[in-house]
Amino acid sequence: MERLRHDGVVVVGAGLAGLSAALSAAPARVLVLTDAPLSHGCSSAWAQGGVAAALGADDAPALHAADTVTAGAGLVVADVARLLAEDGPAAVRHLAALGAPFDRTPDGSFAQSLEAAHSRARVARVKGDQAGRAIMEAVVVAVLAARHIEVRTGAHLTGLLQGADGRVRGVVARIKGRSVEITARSVILATGGIGGLYAVTTTPAELQGEGLGLAAMAGAVIADPEFVQFHPTAIDIGRDPAPLATEALRGEGATLVNGDGERFMAAYHVDAEMAPRDVVARAIHAEREAGRGAFLDARAAVGAHFPDEFPAVFAACLGGGIDPRTQLIPVAPACHYHMGGIATDSDGRTSLPGLYAAGECASTGVHGANRLASNSLLEAAVFGARAGRAAAAAEAPVTGATEPVMAADLAPGDLQTLRQAMSRDAGVIRDAAGLQRLLDLIDQLEIAGGRSAPLVAARLVAACAMNRRESRGGHYRTDFPEHATAERTFVTLDQVTHPNLKFAAE
Missing domain, CATH: 3.90.700.10 (Succinate dehydrogenase/fumarate reductase flavoprotein, catalytic domain)
Incomplete structure (x- = not known):
């Protein structure tokens, strides 16, 4: 296996969160790994509505934060929502300064749309439904011009490098057909969501939860994986x-x-x-x-x-x-966004030293059980930048042996079987019988083909949906239609694969 030592930060994923992290990590050296060409294969470029931020004279970050908390159905971390809303206006203005051509009113202010569950019109847009594409084009230009960033396309994440102390010290990637071990000071996962695990999705089909699954396989704590938003x-x-x-x-x-x-x-x-x-x-x-x-x-x-x-x-x-x-x-309805993900703090730190996460694969608690419309691009910009700064400031790890945490490949036919089952049994409407049927299928596929990252991600969704015996936000159980106690889910892969272990709660 080819080995590469990178004296800096490795960012896996090139959506808005990953590229925001890469830009903000300066002057640290950053290596961005992405399977697809820039602006392709990421949900950021497909986002239509725009970026929610309190930019209007009749608006305020406190109002935006309150709407975020209300939409999240009791599980939003209020301090994180406040941080997101307070940083929102500056984040939008920064994207505009990079060249994102937001729609303007005759007086030069940001034109803003009203979307569901917002108390104000606060979604900054581009030509009605072109926000994601236009923002990504501007950010990509900035990344390509940044001297501290190197981008490698055609790089598919297949594993994480982990020391005996549990610290993540790099990644394993398949780059143009060759397997490469890349050691680094820190790793930021910005691998997107899990839409590709569903038969009906609005996101790129390539997004199959690889970052989430590999982080879980390395022992990271996962938060709220049962909460999937269906547009x-x-x-x-x-x-x-x-x-x-x-x-x-x-x-x-x-x-x-x-x-x-x-x-x-x-x-x-x-x-x-x-x-x-x-x-x-x-x-x-x-x-x-x-x-x-x-x-x-x-x-x-x-x-x-x-x-x-x-x-x-x-x-x-x-x-x-x-x-x-x-x-x-x-x-x-179609799978649109994953509120759950790798548990992080507001600076992208996960439970594993050396590993950071940002964007849809992360869970800061800002979305709770149901993401407020157009908070996703804002989250990617705000928390991506925060993760980049934190990862760049991390101390270099003590040198030592590493072991790769590797995932098996999921056969195309098995992936299609899984997608149909996820839409049927872990979709808009759920119940115990369907979730157990899905878990049994995941067991069968894993026995036959090995433990793949998509199967791990699917298992986390299904097992935690089974464990949450209530209906809340994006998670609706016909056999438990009422609210129960408002508690977030915090879980490890060991806990969902060993029934005798109890899930952690906040």
Whole structure:
């Protein structure tokens, strides 16, 4: 195996969190490893709505933090939410300074959209639904110009290097077909979410929880893995991944109707179309299960303005044979965001020395049981930068022997079997029978093909969903539909693979 010594920080992943970490780690040397070309294979570039921040004269970070706490259904860490909201305006202005072309009002202020569960219009956007792509383009330019950063594409994470003391001292990656051990002062995992573990997802299918799974295999504490957010309005045209109809459409006045043309959301929540995402997702799921179907009607709200105001949605609809200016858009819930992840503090430190995490693969507690709309890009920028600074300041590890923590590959056919089972049994609606069926399948796949990182990530979701005998936020159990005590989940892989060990709670 080829070996490389990197005197600095290794960042795995090149979404907004990873690149923000790399930029903020200066002047430390940073090696960014990414499987896909820059701006590809990451959810950041696919984000449509924008970046939530208290930028308006009628807004304040305290209001943003309060909305974040409310949306999180009792599990948000209030101090972390306050930090995110307070750092938000500066983070947006920093992205604008890098060249992100946010929409502006005639007086030069940030144009902002209203999205579900926000008490103010506070989502800074780019051309309606182009925020993620435009922000990533600006950040990538900055990264390529930064002398302290080296980027290696075609690099797939396959393992972590760990010392006898448990400290993470580097990574193992498959780079253009060769296995390479890379030692480093510190490692930041910014590997994204778990959307690729679900048959219906709005995220890149490559995101299969590798960072989460490998961190768990190395012994890291994992927080809240059962909480998966399902976006209510994926465009249901049979594509994998499913295109997204941004929530901003409902903020502009688009409505949800069933096959009879009847608006149905008021029957499920007082806020109707602007209810929290988990409520809207379950309502759409219920309408579809009842055979009535679910559609987004943006004909009056957007109509002829679609090509200019929401070009990504317009193009996706046309590609599926739908003209949203004159036709209803069929929609379905889809895996969209993972609130859980590798447990970290507000500076990205995990329970393992030398290992940091940021973005969707991390869990700071800022999202609780249900992420507030458009907080994801903000989280990536704010906590990615904080993780980069902390990892760069870490002391160099004492030299010594390391052992690789390696994951097996998951066969393509087994991955497809897993994706179907995850959508069926760990999706919008869950119960004990389905979760046990899913856990049994994971056992079978692991016995046959070895312990892969995606299987570990799926096991964490399923086992903790089974253990949480209540419904809260993105986790809904038909056999336990009521709230119980509001406690976060903190768990290790040993605890979910040995039934006699109890899960930790905050």
